[in-house]
Amino acid sequence: MKIKFILFFFVITWLALLTRVFSLSIESHTKYARLSQRNTIRYEEIAPVRGEIVDNHNRPIAINKLGFKISLAPQLSSKKRKKELIEAVNLLVKLLPSLDRKKIMKNYKKKESFYNHNFIDVVPFIDYKSIMPVYSILNLRTNIHVRPAPKRFYPYRNIAAHMIGYVAHANKKEIDKDSSLDLIGFTGKTGLEKYYNSYLQGKAGERKIQVNANNQEVTEITHKNPEEDTKLTLTMDMQLEKYITSLFKGKVGAIIVMNVDGSILAAGSFPNYDLNIFVNGMSYKMYDGLSSSLEHPFTNKLTHGLYPPGSTIKPMLGLVYLTNGVKSNDKVYCSGSIPLGKRVFRCWKKYGHKETNMVKAIRESCDVYFYEGSLKVGIRKMSQRLLRYNLGHKTGIDLPNEFIGVVPSREWKRKKYNQSWNKGETLNTSIGQGYFLVTPLQIAQQTALIATGKLPTPHFASMIGNKHYKEISRDVLSPEEKARLPIIRRGMYDVCNVLHGTAFHHINSNITIAGKTGTAQVIGIKQDIKKRKLEHELSYYNRSHAWFTTYGPYKHPQYVVMAMVEHGGHGGHAAGSIVSDIYNKLLELGYIKK
Numbered sequence: 361m362k363i364k365f366i367l368f369f370f371v372i373t374w375l376a377l378l379t380r381v382f383s384l385s386i387e388s389h390t391k392y393a394r395l396s397q398r399n400t401i402r403y404e405e406i407a408p409v410r411g412e413i414v415d416n417h418n419r420p421i422a423i424n425k426l427g428f429k430i431s432l433a434p435q436l437s438s439k440k441r442k443k444e445l446i447e448a449v450n451l452l453v454k455l456l457p458s459l460d461r462k463k464i465m466k467n468y469k470k471k472e473s474f475y476n477h478n479f480i481d482v483v484p485f486i487d488y489k490s491i492m493p494v495y496s497i498l499n500l501r502t503n504i505h506v507r508p509a510p511k512r513f514y515p516y517r518n519i520a521a522h523m524i525g526y527v528a529h530a531n532k533k534e535i536d537k538d539s540s541l542d543l544i545g546f547t548g549k550t551g552l553e554k555y556y557n558s559y560l561q562g563k564a565g566e567r568k569i570q571v572n573a574n575n576q577e578v579t580e581i582t583h584k585n586p587e588e589d590t591k592l593t594l595t596m597d598m599q600l601e602k603y604i605t606s607l608f609k610g611k612v613g614a615i616i617v618m619n620v621d622g623s624i625l626a627a628g629s630f631p632n633y634d635l636n637i638f639v640n641g642m643s644y645k646m647y648d649g650l651s652s653s654l655e656h657p658f659t660n661k662l663t664h665g666l667y668p669p670g671s672t673i674k675p676m677l678g679l680v681y682l683t684n685g686v687k688s689n690d691k692v693y694c695s696g697s698i699p700l701g702k703r704v705f706r707c708w709k710k711y712g713h714k715e716t717n718m719v720k721a722i723r724e725s726c727d728v729y730f731y732e733g734s735l736k737v738g739i740r741k742m743s744q745r746l747l748r749y750n751l752g753h754k755t756g757i758d759l760p761n762e763f764i765g766v767v768p769s770r771e772w773k774r775k776k777y778n779q780s781w782n783k784g785e786t787l788n789t790s791i792g793q794g795y796f797l798v799t800p801l802q803i804a805q806q807t808a809l810i811a812t813g814k815l816p817t818p819h820f821a822s823m824i825g826n827k828h829y830k831e832i833s834r835d836v837l838s839p840e841e842k843a844r845l846p847i848i849r850r851g852m853y854d855v856c857n858v859l860h861g862t863a864f865h866h867i868n869s870n871i872t873i874a875g876k877t878g879t880a881q882v883i884g885i886k887q888d889i890k891k892r893k894l895e896h897e898l899s900y901y902n903r904s905h906a907w908f909t910t911y912g913p914y915k916h917p918q919y920v921v922m923a924m925v926e927h928g929g930h931g932g933h934a935a936g937s938i939v940s941d942i943y944n945k946l947l948e949l950g951y952i953k954k
């Protein structure tokens with residue numbers, strides 16, 4: 361029995377050994393052959409050149425400056441090759457005195473690894489003029505590589521900065537999401553550069569090369585070019601952009617010039633900043649100064665600025681009223697205030713507007729008329745309709761992280777504060793105050809809705825490569841609402857063209873426009889104050905935000921022009937001349953035919 365057991369054990373052991381030998385010599389041949397090939401074949405990715413951004417006249421907005429990057433061979437820190445590393449760095453600093461020795465060594469050691477067989481970038485960019493006198497010398501060194509490396513440049517510097525955005529070094533989080541950024545190095549951080557980043561950056565190419573035992577290139581086996589030439593053409597006109605920037609000098613706020621189909625001709629958020637400082641890098645002192653400014657230059661106020669809309673909301677609410685039991689000729693007597701419980705809600709005009717119908721209420725911005733209408737219609741219908749008009753939602757613009765604002769309602773307040781709604785808040789909502797918050801872009805979109813009856817999707821892109829951007833307009837109004845639009849439009853016409861219109865004395869446009877002013881308070885006014893201070897009597901940060909949103913020409917709307925000046929006081933006074941000048945410029949440039 362013992363002999364049988366020994367024989368059985370002997371046979372099993374040899375079978376196991378034979379199976380292992382077969383696995384190593386036959387089955388694993390392919391695997392080890394592949395590993396062996398890796399020792400002689402090297403794959404190098406080729407970074408694509410980022411696509412250019414141009415305006416509607418093909419003027420360059422974001423381009424690439426020609427330059428080079430310098431790389432050193434890997435594994436030079438070993439005892440045997442450390443002398444090579446020191447000699448290579450000394451040569452670079454000698455030939456290019458502007459380079460920092462410590463920075464070169466730091467960049468090298470950051471990516472140096474026994475497992476890394478690729479050249480290590482130590483100088484990410486050096487301009488063409490600096491490198492050309494020494495290029496041939498560096499190119500003869502086998503442990504130094506000099507390769508083309510374009511750098512982003514913004515010729516218009518601060519013009520339309522928040523819209524265009526900028527590129528900067530990709531961080532670890534961004535690289536983890538997109539591994540190609542480890543090769544490319546830069547990525548879009550804000551604006552259109554970020555929104556269209558995956559398109560603009562293109563796709564990497566690849567070289568398959570044979571190397572010897574010293575990891576030196578012997579021959580190139582295959583070469584696949586990167587996918588680039590990813591040009592982005594915008595609807596913007598940089599000549600007009602420069603003009604609106606000059607009009608807003610010294611002011612804080614936002615402005616937009618938009619075709620009623622949603623294509624944006626010009627837009628700005630102020631103050632702005634030079635985009636190139638983010639590509640080149642800035643000092644901590646400069647960054648702290650910009651980030652701590654009370655004027656918030658880093659904030660794109662067009663999409664990220666949230667403000668009470670003030671009276672600019674009245675045309676939309678007027679449409680809600682007209683389709684919920686209020687007739688256009690129904691008159692409300694405005695004595696200058698309306699009592700509600702223990703409070704008195706005042707009109708901006710101390711002694712009131714007397715008998716007022718819808719058109720007059722929009723023309724002269726009568727608060728009491730809208731107070732009374734809100735009590736008749738109620739907050740539920742007001743908020744539901746405004747949400748359907750797309751307030752409280754993103755406009756859909758091709759910019760990242762757009763804010764949605766707040767359309768207040770009972771449900772919203774209960775969810776936000778766990779508190780019940782009161783009628784006084786309905787009155788505040790009716791004049792665009794209280795919890796109500798919008799972005800300037802939302803008001804421009806609503807103005808286009810009033811002008812045409814359709815809700816456009818704002819956009820900056822005209823062509824993505826050779827493909828046209830698909831414009832989208834939606835029907836959000838019922839047939840009944842569309843039938844009431846002429847009444848609202850008439851009121852907005854009167855604002856700009858009829859005596860007592862809130863913008864009448866501030867318009868100098870050479871074409872007929874329609875619009876609505878707004879004076880959005882930033883501080884409450886106590887009940888016991890009998891005489892209200894005028895806007896210019898208040899300290900700067902206590903003054904109201906000034907709105908003026910318009911469309912023109914009145915009979916055949918083509919463009920919406922909206923301006924919002926932070927702490928500008930009265931909308932017509934602060935923004936009337938700005939808007940008028942822009943319409944005159946549109947005439948001059950041929951966008952509007954008189």
